[in-house]
Amino acid sequence: xxxxxxxxxxxxxxxxxxxxxxxxxxxxxxxxxxxxxxxxxxxxxxxxxxxxxxxxxxxxxxxxxxxxxxxxxxxxxxxxxxxxxxxxxxxxxxxxxxxxxxxxxxxxxxxxxxxxxxxxxxxxxxxxxxxxxxxxxxxxxxxxxxxxxxxxxxxxxxxxxxxxxxxxxxxxxxxxxxxxxxxxxxxxxxxxxxxxxxxxxxxxxxxxxxxxxxxxxxxxxxxxxxxxxxxxxxxxxxxxxxxxxxxxxxxxxxxxxxxxxxxxxxxxxxxxxxxxxxxxxxxxxxxxxxxxxxxxxxxxxxxxxxxxxxxxxxxxxxxxxxxxxxxxxxxxxxxxxxxxxxxxxxxxxxxxxxxxxxxxxxxxxxxxxxxxxxxxxxxxxxxxxxxxxxxxxxxxxxxxxxxxxxxxxxxxxxxxxxxxxxxxxxxxxxxxxxxxxxxxxxxxxxxxxxxxxxxxxxxxxxxxxxxxxxxxxxx
Numbered sequence: 001x002x003x004x005x006x007x008x009x010x011x012x013x014x015x016x017x018x019x020x021x022x023x024x025x026x027x028x029x030x031x032x033x034x035x036x037x038x039x040x041x042x043x044x045x046x047x048x049x050x051x052x053x054x055x056x057x058x059x060x061x062x063x064x065x066x067x068x069x070x071x072x073x074x075x076x077x078x079x080x081x082x083x084x085x086x087x088x089x090x091x092x093x094x095x096x097x098x099x100x101x102x103x104x105x106x107x108x109x110x111x112x113x114x115x116x117x118x119x120x121x122x123x124x125x126x127x128x129x130x131x132x133x134x135x136x137x138x139x140x141x142x143x144x145x146x147x148x149x150x151x152x153x154x155x156x157x158x159x160x161x162x163x164x165x166x167x168x169x170x171x172x173x174x175x176x177x178x179x180x181x182x183x184x185x186x187x188x189x190x191x192x193x194x195x196x197x198x199x200x201x202x203x204x205x206x207x208x209x210x211x212x213x214x215x216x217x218x219x220x221x222x223x224x225x226x227x228x229x230x231x232x233x234x235x236x237x238x239x240x241x242x243x244x245x246x247x248x249x250x251x252x253x254x255x256x257x258x259x260x261x262x263x264x265x266x267x268x269x270x271x272x273x274x275x276x277x278x279x280x281x282x283x284x285x286x287x288x289x290x291x292x293x294x295x296x297x298x299x300x301x302x303x304x305x306x307x308x309x310x311x312x313x314x315x316x317x318x319x320x321x322x323x324x325x326x327x328x329x330x331x332x333x334x335x336x337x338x339x340x341x342x343x344x345x346x347x348x349x350x351x352x353x354x355x356x357x358x359x360x361x362x363x364x365x366x367x368x369x370x371x372x373x374x375x376x377x378x379x380x381x382x383x384x385x386x387x388x389x390x391x392x393x394x395x396x397x398x399x400x401x402x403x404x405x406x407x408x409x410x411x412x413x414x415x416x417x418x419x420x421x422x423x424x425x426x427x428x429x430x431x432x433x434x435x436x437x438x439x440x441x442x443x444x445x446x447x448x449x450x451x452x453x454x455x456x457x458x459x460x461x462x463x464x465x466x467x468x469x470x471x472x473x474x475x
Contacts, residue, residue, distance in 0.1 A: 031077045033069040040081040042115045047076045047249055049158045049231040050134055051242035053103075053125040054093050061088035061105065070094050073241070074231075076118075076253040084113040089136065091121070106136050116141040118227055118249070122158035122183065132160040137183065143225045144189040151220035152190035156229045157182055159244055163205050165230075169193065171200035171214050195222040200301065201246070203230075213238075214261045215246055216301045216328065226250055231257075237358065238263075239329045259329030262302055265467050266295040267460065269337040269370045269445035270347055271452035275312040276336070280305045288312045291453045292445070294460060294469035302328045307349065309336065321349035330354070333441055333460060333467075337370040337398075343451060345372050345398060354462055355404035356439040363434035364406030367442045369396040371455055374448040375420050382417035387426045395421045411436045415475075416457075418444060428474040430457050439463040 046058060048071045055072040060082075068077045071094075087109055090102035103125065111117070118141060123134040139154070146152040157165065157180050164182065166175035169191075177186060193199060199217040204210060212234075220226070227249040236243040238260040246258040266278060268289045278286035278295075285307075286295045304325045309318045318340050326332060331354040338347040356364050367379055379393035392407040413433050417426030427448065434440075441460040448455045457472040 031068045031071045031075055033066065041084045041113045042082045042111045042117070043079040044082050044111060044115075044117045044119060044138075045077045045079045045253075046071060046136070047118060047120045047227070047229065047247070047254070048073050049120050049122045049156075049229050049247055050125055051160070051232050051236075053121065053134060056091040056103070056121075057094050057096065059090040059092065059098065059102070061090055064098050066098065074247060074254060074257060076249050078253065079116075082111055084111055084115075086110050089119075091136075104134055104136070109138060120156060120158060120227075120229060122156075122160070122229075122231070124160045127160070132182070135183070139185065139227075140188060141225070142188040146190065146192040146223065149195055149222060150192040151195045151222065151224045151226060153186075153193050153220070153226045153228050154188065154190045155180075155186040156227065157184050158229050158231050159234065161233050161235050162230065162244065165212070166204040166209055168202035168204060168211075169199060171202040171211075175202075175204050175209065190225065193220060195220045195224075198301075213244070214299055214301075215258050216261055217246075217248075217258060224250065226255075228258075238331070239354075240358070243329065245329070261299045262326035262328060263331045264298045264300070264323075264326065264334050265332070265460070266298065267333060267335045267443065267445075267458065267469065268293050269335045269350075269443060269458065270340060271372065271445075271447040271454075272343065273309075273318060273336070273340045273347065273452075274315075276318060277310045277312050277315075279308040279310060292456070292458055292469070292471045294458075294467060297466045300326065302326055309347075319347045323349065324351055331462070333368075333462075335368065335370050335443060335445075337445065338372045339451065343372070348399075350399050352401055352441070353404065356462060357405045358439070360408075361436045362408045363411050363436060363438040363440075365409055365434070365438070365440050365442050366402050366404065366406045367393045367396060368401045368444065369398055370443050370445045371448055372398055373451060374398070374418075374444065374455065377418050377444070378421050378423075379416065379418050379442075379444075382415045382426055382429050385425065387417040387419045387424045389419075389424075406439060409434050411438075416442075428455060430472045430474060432457070432459070432472060437463055 057066040057069040089106040091104045117138045119138040121136045125134040127133040143152045167177040168175040201215045203212045205212050229247040231247045232244040234244045248255040275290040285298045305323045333352045335350040338345045340347045376397045378389040380387045380389035392402050416432045417429045419426045439462045443458040446453045446455040461468045
């Protein structure tokens, strides 16, 4: 296995480590216009961890000048020097009139002398439900010394749609933190975590507990004090800004988002290959995958992997292929195609990242040509045995795919045909039903000339998780 962790944090590993070292964050959304003219004696900062709230200006009630402006999702204000006392903190959308009604106010918060407080804004500004509505929770900083070789990490569960979870440090199958409810935190002392190594942090949920997702942290500097806020929404894609992720906050402010480990779904599309097991080194990732089948979700740390495809049940290695670099927050379809029995083209691994447009309610389809002995093709709708090519699906050769954003198609029952490029007589037609919100790969797989499994479409639906696959045979 290659260990090229190329994009663990949204800011990039180099920037993250620089931020850990210097205590600074290089972020275009850094809060601006800091007002430190409100006394001294206590230190307070605010973290914006509400995925649906806009950038805000922060006020103390009765003070017309904002304490800080332009605090956007994922950013942290500098520490503000504040005179001890009782404050009602008010939030207004950035640029709003200071005299306007605040979007949210905390009510009276006592700030004692000498206190050092990190206040986290979390929940959904759009919700009136007490279980997930917007709130600001102050956390008094009182980290304990983590001990030699460790960092001190205070973990906050701020995901508004995540259930009670368990946390497994090391991803060894034994969660150390149980019954970690929404808006809970791990305690002011912090959790000692090993410094100097990348850590696997698994999130478990349900009854019985099942692993939901895994994160890879960067190496933590020894002795550092960090807040790690589980933010974003499980209902959103991990690659999206508001997807479920870990927000790391150091002494100097926001370091960056740690995205979920990449997920791969393997599709067996090699017409003459038997059922296979897929290994990375000695670790079996996929078991007994037959032609036309889609594996379950395989989640691995970011990096590139040498994969052995073995005939199922301790058989010989049919092929070894290397993946591209798999990046945190991303999902991939890996299609195994080509011929293993000496035909041309030879067996290969065809990787496609999931980049469908998710806005709007239309159906979106991306076509993949994975039939090794089919010529270059056009794909389109068919009426009276005449194919009208869809421009986005024309002149596709083996391994080619249409645009990653997907082509918008009407929600309907469609007669879809495949024809050699430049012709209008289909060599195969299929009945395909699309629905609003569908995001699917249409994989042309199998052998057109009858070498092994016959030609067909395999529809991989990515609008559900785990993804599903269905074979569609010619009419």
